[in-house]
Amino acid sequence: MKREADSTVFAFQNYSTFYVRRGMFQMKKRALICVVAACMMLLVAACGTSQPSGQGSESTNDKLVVGFAQIGQESGWRDAETASIQFYAGQNLDTIDLKFADAQQKQENQIKAIKSFIEMGVDVIGVAPVVETGWDAVFTEAKDAGIPIVLVDRRADVDESLYATFIGSDFIEEGKNAAIEMSVLLGGSGKIVQLEGTVGASAANDRKKGFEDEIAANHPGIEIVASQTGDFTRAKGKEVMESFLKTYGNEIKGIYGHNDDMALGAIEAIKEAGLKPGSDVAVVSVDGVRGIFEAMAAGEANVTIECNPLLGPQFFEACQTLKNGGTVEKWIKSDEGIYRADTAAADLPNRKY
């Protein structure tokens, strides 16, 4: 018995020394790899961080001092919005002092930024709430300090008295405009399909509602034969459209996409089926990204209903009014246009996002 146990121990020791020696040799290599890994992580982390930063120095009384708590970088649309606000402030350095905070998609960062804006005593606070709920406390704090809150492009689930105004798009109106455009393109009758956005997103719900209500009320000749979610992405938009085309074939005279990217995916599917997007199948979508203007210029799409992220001018105008003690409407609708294929080539160079 004992001998057996001894031999096991011996074998184990033998193994462990073998392992340790091997380990010593490998240790340096491993340490090096760890250091490289750590450096990469740091690099990635460094790329992502940015602190609330003021563009001017100390605020003086005559300047409009605005704190803006942005969600972060989540999409090209939001980047365009950020750029618009920073660009406008940069153009008016002598009258506007913008303090900008990037919350990296976290509500607590936005709340922290708002609190620091209150401490700084800014004139107006702008915020694009990352989520709808949980703002009562910090908005009340701002109200008590006498600083008006301007909600930008997203709403917050708070009492109306807690914010001064909301600047943003009317998704229902966008859907309604899309329906009218579609009806014009089809001459008032035809079968169409709808590519919905992500299930539950307010943009998807309202663009669907606005579109379907308008069709039901004023365009009886148009029939929505199928409607399915494409998750706001090109790949899903294409896949769903492929399926629609298999089921309904060339009965489909038009397609309405809740965003341009899904429509761009659908255009590829339509071509795949041997049909001509833009003429055999009318393409109407919402957003106004560059890609759809390129498609319209090539005659493959018909209309895009703009959902404008360039809110800088309207935002600062509202802030100035509020600072001067004026009143603004509770909902300032963003300036939005309808762009059609015939002017797309001319519009293309002006598209910023």
Added chain:
Amino acid sequence: MSQKLRQFSKNQIFWPLMVLLAILLANGIVSGGSFFEMRIVDGHLYGRLIDILRNGSKLMVLAIGITMALATGGTDISVGSVMAISGAVACSIVDGRLLPGASGNVAVAVVLALLAGVLCGLWNGVLIAKVKIQPIVATMILMVAGRGIAQLITEGKIVTINSDAYYFINGGYILGLPFPLFIVAFAFVLVMLFTRKTAFGLFIEAIGVNSVSSRFTGIKVDRIKLMIYTFSGLMAAVAGLIESAGIKGADCNNAGLLIELDAILSVAIGGTSLFGGRFSIPASVIGALIIQSISTSVLAMGVAPEVTLVVKSLIVVVICLVQSKKFKETIAGKFSRRAVKEA
């Protein structure tokens, strides 16, 4: 004949194949046969079955790569992000914003994108085989960081390109069949030869069963793991090319988002244990086709968008039950017991 059939029914590929046929058959019945309709449009085949094959190609490619990682008892959850990186690299080069010197050469773009995939896979492999980080954690690093890297490459925008040569990777046809199918066939044959005609496949299974004893028998475990994860990265890059070519652009936020879970599910449906050991590449490929045909049939049947996910998961639950040996035995036991009672 029946002997052969019985033997085949013991094969790992048998049940996945039956499930796939059942799904297709169910679709055929519900649609009254129009599901199988096939016609020729612009000189190529056009129909739902072609859609399944083409849209499923990226999942098949991923499944081929990830099966071996799972067979060693590891996993690779970074494939979705690697897809985004490869798409971003390829589209940025074709667009000319990256490497303007290449002047939008598609071949250069494809080669560099594949190289990026190999690098990503190598990074995973080094972390797992050399630094000994657990595979799920090691590949999670790239899963999170990879999408960021892709966004850095495209500067956070969707890069739209208009190159017919690049579009061919997804939308092209050879002999009336979609080009991605040939990519899948090529990867499949290559891997089958490598794993079944050499000892490599056996080594992988040995590592999956017991990696310590495999090392003592002289299998170079680290080197094999390094190769496997590098290959998985390469396959992810191929899938990324297929995806980005299909939409003529690099959509870094959404390219391959959560597809790693679909890829792992394909392998699991194919009957390869996630604890490692015995694996079958053909079964994984069929698993991928099953998942794609579920998506396609949900669309074909016109399920309301609010319930599609529930319908999909219900089908997956049924498939997993069909695959489960224990479940089958219990059911069989119930029936035979009843038979005994009745007698």
